[in-house]
Amino acid sequence: MGGKNRHIPAVIVKLPDISIKGPLDVPPLLLDTIRHLRRGEINVRLSTALCYLSNVLLKSYEPELEARIEKMEKFLKEYVTG
Numbered sequence: 001m002g003g004k005n006r007h008i009p010a011v012i013v014k015l016p017d018i019s020i021k022g023p024l025d026v027p028p029l030l031l032d033t034i035r036h037l038r039r040g041e042i043n044v045r046l047s048t049a050l051c052y053l054s055n056v057l058l059k060s061y062e063p064e065l066e067a068r069i070e071k072m073e074k075f076l077k078e079y080v081t082g
Contacts, residue, residue, distance in 0.1 A: 013041045023061045026054050 015036065018029050030051065037047040 015042070020057065023058055023065070026058055030054055 013036065016032070018025070018032065020026060020029065033042070033047055033050045033054075036042045037044065
């Protein structure tokens with residue numbers, strides 16, 4: 001029957017808490033996820049969820065970063081044109 005072999009038991013492992021305060025904190029989380037996956041400490045499903053959520057988090061920073069870039073461009077334009 002379909003779905004019988006789809007259940008993959010989760011490996012219980014205490015993952016370290018990682019504080020994410022900005023976009024530069026996401027790559028260490030992804031590297032840590034890859035390390036745990038390669039060691040067999042977490043399953044692919046958990047790894048996929050962490051990577052997906054990391055992507056969503058990174059996208060949430062885009063408006064803030066775009067606003068900062070626009071502000072810098074405006075400053076540079078005013079500085080150059082004097």
